[in-house]
Structures are given as C-alpha cells and as structure tokens.
Amino acid sequence: MTELRIRAATPDDLDTVLAFWRTAAEGTSISDDRDGVDRLVARDPLALILAEREGELVGTVIAGFDGWRCHLYRLAVHPQHRRQGIGGALLAAAEDRFARLGGRRGDATVLTRNVTAQHAWRAAGYSPQEQWRRWVKPLTNALCRSFTLEGQPGPPGHRPSAKGVSVRPWASLPVPDIERSLPHCRTMGRG
Numbered sequence: 001m002t003e004l005r006i007r008a009a010t011p012d013d014l015d016t017v018l019a020f021w022r023t024a025a026e027g028t029s030i031s032d033d034r035d036g037v038d039r040l041v042a043r044d045p046l047a048l049i050l051a052e053r054e055g056e057l058v059g060t061v062i063a064g065f066d067g068w069r070c071h072l073y074r075l076a077v078h079p080q081h082r083r084q085g086i087g088g089a090l091l092a093a094a095e096d097r098f099a100r101l102g103g104r105r106g107d108a109t110v111l112t113r114n115v116t117a118q119h120a121w122r123a124a125g126y127s128p129q130e131q132w133r134r135w136v137k138p139l140t141n142a143l144c145r146s147f148t149l150e151g152q153p154g155p156p157g158h159r160p161s162a163k164g165v166s167v168r169p170w171a172s173l174p175v176p177d178i179e180r181s182l183p184h185c186r187t188m189g190r191g
C-alpha cells in the first residue's frame with residue numbers, strides 16, 4: 001500500500017478539490033464554489049486538509065476553528081479508496097490541528113440518513129447529541145445590516161429598528177485587515 005500524504009490545500013488545488021467533491025462528498029454544500037473555497041483558504045490557509053496517494057487526491061476534510069469551536073466539514077474519501085483508514089487519518093490530522101490551536105471539542109453535522117458516515121464518525125470517537133438541532137438561515141440579505149446597542153442616537157446613516165435599536169451600515173464599523181482583503185468585505189467597506 002503506497003504512503004498517504006496529508007497536507008493543507010493551496011489555492012492551486014481548489015478546482016481539483018471542487019471536482020473531487022462532486023464524486024466523493026455527500027451531496028453539495030452551500031459553499032461549494034470557487035468563491036466559497038477561495039474565501040476559506042484566504043481566511044484560514046490551513047483549514048482545508050487533503051489526503052493524497054501517489055499525487056492523486058483521495059480525501060478531504062475542512063477543520064475550521066473560529067477561536068471558539070472546532071467545526072469539521074466536507075469529510076470525503078474517493079469511492080475507490082474507502083475502508084483503508086483515509087477518513088480516520090484525515091480526522092486525526094484535523095483533531096491535531098484543533099488541539100494545537102487550543103480547541104476543546106470537534107463537531108460535525110451528519111445527515112441522519114447517512115449511515116456510512118455515522119459509522120465512520122463513531123469509529124473516530126464522535127457521538128450524536130440528540131438534544132440539538134441545526135438551525136440555519138441563508139444570509140442573502142444580510143449585507144449592510146448591523147446593530148449597535150449603545151442606545152445612543154446614531155450618526156447620519158443610522159436607522160432606528162422597529163424596537164428602537166440604533167442600526168448602522170457596515171461601512172461605519174471597523175473591518176479587521178484579514179476581512180478587508182476578502183472580496184465580499186471590500187464591497188461591504190465601500191458601503
């Protein structure tokens with residue numbers, strides 16, 4: 001059996017990764033496009049972890065740490081390379097990353113019908129928390145809305161919300177440098 005190489009993805013890998021997910025991943029994700037993966041790697045260059053065998057991409061996982069929690073996404077192994085320990089090796093690499101960053105617990109969203117994935121997550125030591133449900137909201141209309149809670153009348157551009165909370169556009173809020181360099185934040189910065 002040839003050696004498995006585990007490494008972080010670079011921008012040059014991203015088209016290959018997107019094509020790989022179309023055959024290897026469970027369904028599609030809302031962020032499965034070039035903009036989505038570019039943003040991930042720009043924001044956190046070590047988050048997208050790849051497994052390669054003889055130069056061929058055979059597995060992926062996203063190990064995202066936001067300073068608070070450790071989220072795992074896009075765990076996928078090429079159909080012809082499954083049950084060879086690649087999924088487990090990717091999770092071990094992700095967990096190693098989280099532990100170095102001070103993370104305390106890894107979590108993943110797993111479809112209730114994806115029994116194979118549940119076997120794999122369980123084998124890696126994960127267990128479901130039945131008392132939680134995932135709540136989601138598409139952010140298509142969220143740009144240029146932010147709330148200040150100081151209770152003061154805002155500068156020009158502020159609008160009071162229905163409950164009297166002062167609302168000001170993103171342009172007047174500080175944007176960290178890392179976010180300023182991302183395409184969607186440049187748009188927000190212009191306000």
Ligand SMILES: CC(C)(COP(=O)(O)OP(=O)(O)OC[C@H]1O[C@@H](n2cnc3c(N)ncnc32)[C@H](O)[C@@H]1OP(=O)(O)O)[C@@H](O)C(=O)NCCC(=O)NCCS
Binds near residue numbers: 025
């Ligand atoms: C889930 C997935 C990533 C597992 O990858 P993998 O490389 O095959 O996993 P591993 O070889 O590391 O398996 C580790 C253990 O998980 C369990 N496991 C994995 N696949 C299993 C299966 N089909 N049936 C039963 N147990 C399974 C076994 O305990 C296995 O250990 P073993 O082979 O020594 O018995 C892979 O099946 C996959 O890509 N599926 C499609 C995408 C997907 O559903 N991703 C998860 C999204 S939440």
